[in-house]
Amino acid sequence: xxxxxxxxxxxxxxxxxxxxxxxxxxxxxxxxxxxxxxxxxxxxxxxxxxxxxxxxxxxxxxxxxxxxxxxxxxxxxxxxxxxxxxxxxxxxxxxxxxxxxxxxxxxxxxxxxxxxxxxxxxxxxxxxxxxxxxxxxxxxxxxxxxxxxxxxxxxxxxxxxxxxxxxxxxxxxxxxxxxxxxxxxxxxxxxxxxxxxxxxxxxxxxxxxxxxxxxxxxxxxxxxxxxxxxxxxxxxxxxxx
Numbered sequence: 226x227x228x229x230x231x232x233x234x235x236x237x238x239x240x241x242x243x244x245x246x247x248x249x250x251x252x253x254x255x256x257x258x259x260x261x262x263x264x265x266x267x268x269x270x271x272x273x274x275x276x277x278x279x280x281x282x283x284x285x286x287x288x289x290x291x292x293x294x295x296x297x298x299x300x301x302x303x304x305x306x307x308x309x310x311x312x313x314x315x316x317x318x319x320x321x322x323x324x325x326x327x328x329x330x331x332x333x334x335x336x337x338x339x340x341x342x343x344x345x346x347x348x349x350x351x352x353x354x355x356x357x358x359x360x361x362x363x364x365x366x367x368x369x370x371x372x373x374x375x376x377x378x379x380x381x382x383x384x385x386x387x388x389x390x391x392x393x394x395x396x397x398x399x400x401x402x403x404x405x406x407x408x409x410x411x412x413x414x415x416x417x418x419x420x421x422x423x424x425x426x427x428x429x430x431x432x433x434x435x436x437x438x439x440x441x442x443x444x445x446x447x448x449x450x451x452x453x454x455x456x457x458x459x460x461x462x463x464x465x466x
Contacts, residue, residue, distance in 0.1 A: 226338060229255035231263045231286065232302065241276055241302065241325065248331035251338075260284035264292070272297060274318075274337050279303040279412060288447040291316045295384065298337050310444045313420040316384045340383055361408060363389075365396040372396070374410055377437050379423040390441070400431055417453050418446035425457055 228251050232238045238256050254272060257263040270457055277299055279286035287308065290299050301312045304323040313318045318340065319333035361372045381388040382402030389396040389405075406414060406422045407426065414422050417436055421443045429437050433450070436443040443464055445453060 226251045226273040226341060227254045228252065228274040228276060229257065229263060229266065229272045230276045231257045231260060231281070231289070232276075233258050233281045234278070237278065237302070237323065244325055244327055244330050245276075245334075248327055249334045249338075251334055260286065260289035263289070267293075267297075273341055274298045274300065274334075276300050276302050279308050279312075281306060286313055290317065296339065300333050301315065310418065310446060313418060313444060313447075316420070334421065336388075340386065342448065358410070361405075362401075363396065363398050365398040370396060374413065374424075377409075377414075377424055377428075378427040379421060379441065379443060380405060380414075382420045382422075393401075415449075415453055415456055417449050418444050420444075428457065431457070 228245070229404055230241050230253060232236055232241065235258075238258070242253055242256065245253060251274065252375070252384055253271065255263070255266050257266065263275070265304065266294055273296075275290075275297060277286040277290060277295070279301055280303065286301060286303070290301075290312075298314075299315065299317045300319045300321060302323060302325060306322060308322045318337045321329055321333060339434045359374060361374075362465065363372055372391075376391045376393075377436050378390045378392065379424055380390070385401055386397055386399050387402055387405055389398070402416075402420065402422060406416060408420075413426065414424055415421050421436075423438060423443060427438050429439065431437060431453075432447070434445060436453070
């Protein structure tokens with residue numbers, strides 16, 4: 226994969242380049258201090274992935290990401306946690322908080338690479354082969370998988386694809402989040418944001434900003450918060466308190 230780095234802090238740019246070299250084979254083809262110069266570069270050059278800061282002068286990372294072509298993937302790198310939900314609305318691959326943890330960076334790059342492979346594989350377009358009250362048959366990685374609803378912990382939407390997390394595996398397949406959610410038991414699977422559906426049986430805890438499923442921290446969108454609190458707690462909790 227070819228990537229660029231966009232960050233207005235010189236030290237942050239240098240550290241990101243070094244971390245990328247340490248954890249992956251991703252090729253850094255451009256490093257920029259602002260979104261405008263990065264935009265000019267992308268007019269004449271190709272990149273698969275952008276490591277993008279958010280709070281920058283002139284054009285913010287969020288504004289820049291909203292203008293990117295669909296095929297370019299984004300990993301936000303920022304010191305500010307409050308933009309996480311907005312980043313998922315922009316279909317970001319991941320959201321990394323500074324100082325960047327090497328293991329988290331490697332995980333984010335692996336996720337981007339898996340998604341990129343799927344985008345280039347047109348054989349994955351025919352997805353749902355069977356749908357019952359207990360399972361789906363889906364196609365992922367050129368194989369058919371029986372997906373038992375009781376085993377699904379949560380589902381993450383990535384543009385026109387979803388990542389399905391179970392206790393033993395992670396499946397990526399070509400379907401949008403709304404479509405797969407409609408095919409699953411509605412009393413069990415709750416939409417908590419534009420990018421996530423969770424199985425309420427696997428929710429360990431939650432607060433006003435996130436749902437926690439094992440080690441996964443899943444943001445709750447404002448539009449979905451009231452319904453989640455109502456369904457999960459049986460109406461006994463007020464999302465405004």
